[in-house]
Amino acid sequence: MNTFLDRRRERRSPPVLRSPAQIAADQVRLDVTILNVSRSGVMIALPEDIALPDRISLIVGTMLQPCEVVWRDGTSAGLRFD
Numbered sequence: 001m002n003t004f005l006d007r008r009r010e011r012r013s014p015p016v017l018r019s020p021a022q023i024a025a026d027q028v029r030l031d032v033t034i035l036n037v038s039r040s041g042v043m044i045a046l047p048e049d050i051a052l053p054d055r056i057s058l059i060v061g062t063m064l065q066p067c068e069v070v071w072r073d074g075t076s077a078g079l080r081f082d
Contacts, residue, residue, distance in 0.1 A: 024064075025056040034060070041067070041080040049074050055082075 033045040067079035
């Protein structure tokens with residue numbers, strides 16, 4: 001029996017763009033992969049298990065989107081758009 005409770009409020013979709021993505025915080029940039037996206041945020045894969053600040057910027061192409069880190073699990077993280 002699956003006891004996982006999905007608390008998502010919006011449907012997730014695979015990313016439409018296959019552009020490289022980065023996160024930026026404190027003058028540091030890190031390449032990431034966008035795993036899924038919704039109207040309110042994204043799930044990303046990090047290249048390694050590293051500490052993230054509470055607030056970061058997601059960079060895709062020329063777009064820079066401020067985000068809040070809402071959860072972390074090893075090399076995955078959920079970001080909510082500000």
